[in-house]
Amino acid sequence: xxxxxxxxxxxxxxxxxxxxxxxxxxxxxxxxxxxxxxxxxxxxxxxxxxxxxxxxxxxxxxxxxxxxxxxxxxxxxxxxxxxxxxxxxxxxxxxxxxxxxxxxxxxxxxxxxxxxxxxxxxxxxxxxxxxxxxxxxxxxxxxxxxxxxxxxxxxxxxxxxxxxxxxxxxxxxxxxxxxxxxxxxxxxxxxxxxxxxxxxxxxxxxxxxxxxxxxxxxxxxxxxxxxxxxxxxxxxxxxxxxxxxxxxxxxxxxxxxxxxxxxxxxxxxxxxxxxxxxxxxxxxxxxxxxxxxxxxxxxxxxxxxxxxxxxxxxxxxxxxxxxxxx
Numbered sequence: 001x002x003x004x005x006x007x008x009x010x011x012x013x014x015x016x017x018x019x020x021x022x023x024x025x026x027x028x029x030x031x032x033x034x035x036x037x038x039x040x041x042x043x044x045x046x047x048x049x050x051x052x053x054x055x056x057x058x059x060x061x062x063x064x065x066x067x068x069x070x071x072x073x074x075x076x077x078x079x080x081x082x083x084x085x086x087x088x089x090x091x092x093x094x095x096x097x098x099x100x101x102x103x104x105x106x107x108x109x110x111x112x113x114x115x116x117x118x119x120x121x122x123x124x125x126x127x128x129x130x131x132x133x134x135x136x137x138x139x140x141x142x143x144x145x146x147x148x149x150x151x152x153x154x155x156x157x158x159x160x161x162x163x164x165x166x167x168x169x170x171x172x173x174x175x176x177x178x179x180x181x182x183x184x185x186x187x188x189x190x191x192x193x194x195x196x197x198x199x200x201x202x203x204x205x206x207x208x209x210x211x212x213x214x215x216x217x218x219x220x221x222x223x224x225x226x227x228x229x230x231x232x233x234x235x236x237x238x239x240x241x242x243x244x245x246x247x248x249x250x251x252x253x254x255x256x257x258x259x260x261x262x263x264x265x266x267x268x269x270x271x272x273x274x275x276x277x278x279x280x281x282x283x284x285x286x287x288x289x290x291x292x293x294x295x296x297x298x299x300x301x302x303x304x305x306x307x308x309x310x311x312x313x314x315x316x317x318x319x320x321x322x323x324x325x326x
């Protein structure tokens with residue numbers, strides 16, 4: 001911002017006027033001084049260049065005529081700091097995003113400050129405005145801001161790539177493990193039940209061998225889409241690896257997990273598949289409250305194998321095996 005202008009005494013004699021003019025002319029920023037009515041009394045050479053008005057042309061004219069300023073975005077006139085300094089008797093600064101309209105119609109971004117000039121009796125007898133062209137600085141700031149936004153977007157894309165499965169666009173196993181750790185901590189604090197479903201596409205290797213990997217990839221994409229469509233907004237669906245998928249079910253007990261697993265199994269079994277019917281086997285586990293990562297995953301994995309042993313295309317909850325063992 002242009003240097004803040006201190007209030008200056010002004011007693012009206014010629015010697016003081018010459019001293020003041022010499023001082024203002026030597027400042028590297030644009031300087032405009034007015035009388036107590038806001039009429040221009042002085043411009044230094046920098047102010048002449050920035051406004052397009054010479055000292056001779058501007059002398060005696062209203063400040064608003066030679067120093068028209070508007071908000072760059074709204075295009076509405078901005079209060080003139082020199083006139084505000086006159087009316088309020090205190091130092092004023094310019095609002096951000098202000099542009100000065102040059103005499104030839106071009107615009108320059110500026111910042112400034114203004115202060116009243118007081119005579120020996122303390123009466124406000126004028127104002128002095130100091131301003132500078134910050135067009136290039138503002139351009140660089142906006143360029144840096146654009147670069148920052150681009151970098152943030154690129155980082156977000158990289159983060160998404162690092163946690164997204166490239167084939168199905170579901171979250172990948174890495175993201176699943178992070179989410180599982182987070183949900184276990186959350187469920188332990190509340191505490192609340194946490195359930196996990198692990199799905200396996202039945203006879204997928206046989207399907208690939210028969211219809212080819214392109215058809216197999218299409219099946220995996222469709223399974224992923226059906227799981228997402230059937231899941232609740234609070235559930236976390238991920239590709240666990242190969243033809244396996246996992247769904248975390250926060251705040252869901254054993255009975256709720258079985259209901260959701262059956263809903264997902266039926267959505268896939270009843271889908272109109274192109275080559276042949278596709279089914280899934282489901283293993284479910286619930287910890288209430290969760291005790292540790294391995295227990296939840298291992299139990300669901302064991303339940304999945306039990307679903308396969310029972311003939312596939314079914315849901316088995318780990319609790320069923322534990323009850324049977326008892």
